[in-house]
Amino acid sequence: MQSNHREDAIRVAGLRKSFSSFQALKNVSFHVRSGEVIALLGPSGSGKSTLLRCINHLEEIDGGRIYVNGQLIGYEETGPVLRQMSDAAVSAQRRSIGMVFQSFNLFRHMTALQNIMSGPIYVLKTSRAEADKKARRLLEKVGLGDKAHSYPAQLSGGQQQRIAIARALAMDPKVILFDEPTSALDPELSQEVVATIKTLAEEGQTMLIATHEMAIAKGCADRVFFMVGGELVEDAPAGEFFASPRHERSRQFLALHA
Template identity: 50%
Template sequence: MSDAWVTVSNVRKRFGSVEVLKGISLEVGRSEVVCLIGPSGSGKSTLLRCINFLESYDSGDIVVAGKLIGYQGQGNTRRLMSSRALREARKGIGMVFQQFNLWPHMTALENVAEPLLRVRRMNPGDALAKARGLLARVGLEQKAGNYPSALSGGQQQRVAIARALSMEPALMLFDEPTSALDPELVGEVLQVMRDLAGEGMTMVVVTHEMGFAAKAADKVAFLDGGRIVQFGPPQQVLKESREPRVQQFLKTYHARNDF
């Protein structure tokens, strides 16, 4: 697709003798939300980390906004990007992890402002003003002076999202952002993600929240054994799939969720 913002082409990845990605191909259009679902160990998080080149991939191509990620050149002449080039490439990609990874000695405001000071070299006044606005965007302006230890898990994850947004990314990657949260805190994080989707943010989300995938995603990819078994609109994958492996996986969710 000419309008693809992320193009993954025949990507393979091994950890030792185990091939965890077996020729994955996937396209994400600009302003699309794509959810990656499937059983544990299916390759979802590895694929997400390869898109940001937190994991190298052995073959294939990953192109974000028209630029190859992680490598320069082609074929046998391909070589790793320099650290500087990779840092530049990653500036347009924000990532939110399962664990919040906040700096415990900094307040919520300071956590969000830090990348603005260190990476974007903003002056402190401007950085703090922008950070405060980002906290307001995720509904936490009133918690600006709190340290992570004084925040709930859901609030910490929302601070982590605000911090990722501080770099004004064109693509946001979420790696099971609610899996470390108590059930009653999941909704507040998913609402922030729904708001981002509504604003047109391009997003790739690894999730076990089938309700979120059904309502917020433009496309859903079901992975199993390092391959994409099915990729399509949520209705097609989550409600109308004829793939036995997809049906088997979703059976437990239909009993507990209305999606």
């Protein structure tokens, strides 16, 4: 598929990232079109989480470029030289990039409603009344309209993760990155989260989802990116990937996980 850069929600070119002598990402390049859902698969340690953290500039990169909605992330370009942006500038960029972690990362001292309202109020400067209205609408969207005044400790893991998704949505992100969103959940609770992600996919939300949950990859994804050892070794339509993966390592992975 040829990419039109003006329509790319995410474009990554020649991305490299090392931790000391360990090369976590090796010349990774791809594009994600607006409205696409990408399942990012691969064995543990393949670089999936590092890739997501680089896209959101939670990790500095060693080489390459990352663009979200046409905007170079984390750096200013002066000829061939990249200069680190200020923290304030990076924070402004992150407003359009939602991130959902495997560990939920909710504020324990806030109710579900307050967790969702916090970003719009303190970052977007939305009025409290408008943030409240939006947060309640999002709670209904993720099937938790009756949990507005519950604290995280009073919620199941699946409910907490759906609150985390609602909190990401409250910022009206152009892209949402999911880092193993069901890995901390038992199978029954993970299905609640899968159903929520499937709804977002049907609504055209652009998502890049690192996961071992094949129900997400098979039921929600347009394409599969398969990573091994910090390299993107296969990029294929989801149906094609599961029916006839091209790479031997992909076939081995599916024999164990599909």
